[in-house]
Amino acid sequence: MSALLEIRHLSIGYRTDGGLLRAVDDVSLTVPAGQTVGLVGESGSGKSTLALAVTRLLPSPPAEMLGGAILFEGRDLLNATTQELQAIRGGQIGYVFQEPATSLNPVYTVGTQLLEAIHLHTPHRGAAATEYAVDLLTRVGMPDPAQRLRAYPHELSGGMKQRVMLAMAIAAQPKLLIADEPTTALDVTIQVQILQLLQRLQDELSLSLLFISHDWHLVESLADSVGVMQTGRLVEFGPRDVVLRQPTHPYTRHLLQSVPAVPWLEGP
């Protein structure tokens, strides 16, 4: 099992008036090809900083890479040129964020935004590009895909917007998808639909997934291995069942115990 993404001793700081804030502190983790790594932590634990840092999306300043390496297919992205990074962002590594409403531009149609991704990262042009856009929307389970190309984001529900985001993310057939709380803004029944979709896309495209969430239930559903972050440090990392059933770090245990128990659902 080869590692698609390997993060080695990565430290990231934010320059603030009060000095340097270590948002990510000596974190090492690997995402094997075709697998899902779940990353759990509370707000401010550094999970989103880590997610953005993978393709160097953090604005610098204030962010500063303090050390370590981010190896994607063996190449260190910390030494990559801007041009190389631009090909990787949205090309080999796709992103889906929490709030689909703010990820889409409200003044352009779904089609325009999807075609932009297609033009940037694929050879499809003209009618072929439009056809590919319809194909992508079909894949993400969008009803009436051809009509939806002309829709504006505000005409779509939250779940449908997130489907569009997923269509854009997989347009270039990436190898790795980084999903940062992709269903947090959605209702629970829609959440299930998006997770099922993620799982299906992962199978079809043999995607690897770095899945960031504060919700243990979702991580348990999707992840092969789980990392737990606390104030910038990765305090626990291991196979899902080990982290969830036999956590070794007290913070992991604390987080797991913070989930209100529903005694009638959870048997012995």
Place this chain on the structure above:
Amino acid sequence: MADPRLLELRDVTVTFPVRAGPWRRVAGQVRAVDRVNLSVASGESLGLVGESGCGKTTLAKVAAALLKPSSGEVWFEGERLSAMTGSRLRQMRRRWQLIFQDPANALNPRFTVRQAIEEPLIIHRLDGTVADRRNTVAALLDKVGLAETFADRLPSELSGGERQRVVIARALAVQPRLLICDEPIASLDVSIGAQMLELLRDLQRREHLSYLFISHDLRSVASMAHRVAVMYLGAVVEVASTEALFRVPWHPYTELLLRSAFQPLSAQGVAGGEAPSALHLSSGCRFRARCPLAEQICVDQEPALIPKNPPYEPALRLAPPSVGLAQGSASPRLVACHKRP
């Protein structure tokens, strides 16, 4: 002896005008809340769950007399609020208080914690001397687990959890009987949220408070509520004791909600469809478009919310009752569904 029903909503409907076109003409009415009957008994927690846009918050505003229902009545301790105005209503208002989702927005950034907690005392003329007020603030802070030293801080100097404690202390200042909590932990981290639920349960025991606890998070509702009402597109589709509801969800929508929230992905069916817009409610049952059981009758007739009994005993699994909650009022399960016996 007062009515055991503290808060009662009778046939409450709230409609909002829908404006469209270049002149913003009223193009129709949307029923945000549709003929809802609910009551909260003294000392009880009623949980209200449902997805975004189902009318939970509108219902909370009606219950708090911040919004007049378009039709129907709101009763509090045997008095009809919908008939009250002016100073009489203002006097009543101290019997219930609201806790909102985001404590950062619920506190005035320029008020110290002391000023925030004193304000309702002054408005309701419960303030005494300066020394009295000082003692009251200290006692309230103590109730919510904060030291008196917090009194002179500003909201910006507090964490999210501490702010929510201040909001709760301020609500308790006027000695209410009912707290209407609208997503009280949704903006907090998991571990802080857990502490907040613990505090609310603890306060309920000590102060004999009642709660209308509104949340989209089924876990927190399960750990807080004696009874749960499930809303879908403005209407209550099921009400049952928390244990009965979580053991055997009987309305197909309740079933879908619980399965979505608690079952692993592999156990989910082919979940299709989204809630239609409340603007275009179809005839008959409002859930029928997503319902696996839907038949012709569900198109023809709207099901009434009536007592129903699942044909099997709910005690399928041995499990302890919810942590330290008093027994909820024995109430029948009400379900609005043609297909469930």
